[in-house]
Amino acid sequence: MKAPVRARAERQEKFEVNGDPAKLDAMYARFLGRSGPKMLSDETKWLAVTHKSFDHARRGFNDRMAFLGRQIVELQTSLGLLNNVDANGYMSNSQDAYGRQPFHHPSIENVEVLNGGGKQFFLHHKQISGVAARYGLPEVVRWQPKDVHDLPGSGCDMVYAQALYAIVGALALEQGGQVANKIARERILQPVGLRTGSLEGSPAEQAISS
Template sequence: MKAPVRTRPQRQKPFTVNSDPTNLDAMYTRFLGRTGPKMLSDETKWLAVTHKSFDHGRRGFNDRLSFLGRQILELQTSLAVLTAADVTNQVNNNVDPFGRLAFHHPATANVGVLNGGAKEFYMHHKQMSGVASRYGLPEVVRWQPKDVDNLPASGSDMVYTQALFAIIGALSLEQGNQVANRIVRERILQPIGLRSDMVGTTPAQPQLNAS
């Protein structure tokens, strides 16, 4: 419920968010491709870019979609890191002082890299926020920052990252996992340096873009 008038004065200047569906569709076109605006229903398109701080959550928010999308992105990032060609050298660079050799099998050779911080580096909210900005999400995300004059201090990176995850989660629900996984590989992992052609390959065929 919302009172017809404010009982407390406005403490900061209002923050204007996008309300034009044309701008929203333009972002989905940049992110998902030419048919992007048609891949999600109108309601879902708005929900995916709505943070819980917007209008006190009265119009719905993207927390659950974001949670699902994050799981999908974590899986695809793990697969990409595991199939990277030079991962083994990063994992096995410690020499045992007693000359002992650990058990080695090609199927598990690169598993140790998942504890080495590589996945966390690629999935860091600064990385994801950069990808979100690449496709214009900051211009269409609906939220209410604590300080409209200092968006980074208000958590803008996390808000944009959450919206990015939410779109992936929405795609999984409405278009299926195959489409969501493809978008993650081509539109998120490739721009941050994990080439899409290495994801889903066997350990015998990996490549890692060093950039």
């Protein structure tokens, strides 16, 4: 609910956001491909790019979709690292203080890569924000920065990364997990440098599915 007259003066300088559906569709086409604008309903397309700071969250916001999308991207990152022959550089090099040797087996050798900094590197919000910028997401995200003259200081990287995750979550809800997983691998993780390849039928994929 909104009062007809403000009791206090507006403290924040107004931040202009996109209201053009054609511009929004152009971003989805860059991110999802030529048929991207048709993969989500109109309401969902706007909701996925709406942060809770926009219009005091009166028009809905993307937190829940972003949470689902992040889980999907994190899972695909883990699977990608487990199946990446070049992932040894992300192995944890910590040594046991007492010189003890952990149990080793070929089938679980690559699991150690998940203890390193690989996931944190690929999923850092600045990395994901950089990918979002490639697709023009910053031009269509609806939010209200704390300082319109200092977007980085207002947390724009977190906002853009959240919107990208929200689109993945929206795809999972309306198009299914297979489509969302494919987009996460090909349109988010590969651009940040994780060569995931095809994970269908891989040992890690089968282990998750079983």
